[in-house]
Amino acid sequence: MKPSRRYPSSTDVARLAGVSQSAVSRAFSEGKSISDETRQKVFEAAKKLDYSPSFIPRILLNHRSHLVAVVISGTSNPFYANALEAFTMALQKDGYQVLLVHIESDHSLDGAIPKLASYRVDAIVSALPVLSKAAARAFARIKIPTISFNTPIKNRWVASVCSDNVGGAGAVADLFVARGARTFGFIAGSDGSFASDERLSGYRDRLGKHGFDTVEIATADFQYQGGHDAALALFSNGNGPEAIFCANDLMAIGALDAVRRALGLRVPEDVLIAGFDDVPEASWGAYDLTTVVQDGPAMVAEAMNILNSMLASTGSVGGPMRVVPGTLIERSTTLR
Structure with missing residues (x-):
């Protein structure tokens, strides 16, 4: 041996x-x-x-490792892949080393606690949200500052940076109405997703202000195939909506392919489609997708500001919640 x-x-x-x-x-x-x-x-x-x-003796002496855990569940969603890269670059620029931690959940940070509790990290950052009060309390018990995206719950040790999900979704509703749509659909992400729920709420409320009270909903999983299948479900009775808003771009791209290829309909002439995130693929010529920009770099910058404030404090500074504005970009899937 x-x-x-x-x-x-x-x-x-x-x-x-x-x-x-x-x-x-x-x-x-x-x-x-x-x-x-x-x-x-x-x-x-x-x-x-x-x-x-x-660096191990320094950890024992100073109780600081300069290690930050970046938690991911995969990189199939381009928004998360880009956020991972941005987090890594920002952390290293500020003198931290990155410990990459993978968990099975595709939409929540809650399941990461058993793994993270055993690491001597100074902080935890993730584009995945903390979704339950029990999970937030568990993060507080291990007393590691935790900053995540689109988290509805905060406490002394858990902070959140959110996109303006409600405002962005409302802008999509305004655009659909302005482009002449009169029936509306929504493709939701995974059950329990705070971001998806907020986007539905903003979309539905704004449509209500325009006098439209009905939104057909199909639930998917934030993935391409889920969006494809959900779009077909919206048209299963033969009369689908004239406009479909999807909770993220991957599902919107799947919906686009379903509407065009499987159903033989034209976008935007027959159906308007919009997404949320503005992943690189959204601007590709084959899709040219109308979407709301979820400003990943700005969200990472806000997360780093919170992180440095929490680590500079002798105790926790309390978990703030910052909201980053989104911008609607209209492309050919709604231009008519």
Whole structure:
């Protein structure tokens, strides 16, 4: 059996450099008192031994790891993939290292608690929401600042950055009415999704102000195939809605393909379709989808501001909720 690698220690560096172990520690600690000559000896010895200081002793001493857990459930949704990249870049820019944690749930952070409780991370960030009060209390018990997207619940340790789901959905309703639609459908995301529920609420309320009280609803799962199948369900009785708003772009793209290919209808002449997120695929020529921009970079920037405020505090600062405005972009799926 091949022996496991033994990493060089600070004791090895001290022995080779002819200095004390505390001198090695000071050499690798910013602002500590040590002569230039001694520091140079330490660095030369460390280079020969391929030594890098372990951050574990610093965790035990300072109770800070500079590790931030970024929780994902997959990258099939381009919005989450882009948010992951933005979080990673922002965290590393601010001097944190990223610990990537994968969970099975595709729309909620609630199931991550057992994994996260065992890690010595300074904070948790995720584009997935915390959806239950029980989960929020559990995050508070482990006393790790947690910042997530589109979370309806907050406490001293859980904060949220939300897109303006209601306002964006209302803008879609206004556009549909302005383009002449008189019957309306909505393709929802997974059951219990706060973002999907808010988008339905904003859409339905605004349509009500225009005098339209009925919205046909089909529930999917935020995925392409779910949107495709839900669109077919809306037309199963032979008379589908004249306008369909989908809770995200992936489902809207699936709905577009179902309406055009499976049903043989024209978009936008026969059916108007709009989504939410503005993922890169929404602007592709084959789809050219009208959508509401969920401003991922702005949401990540807000999350980082909250994170730095919470970590700079001697205790928790309370979990704020920030709302980032969305912008409606009209493309060819509603231009008629």
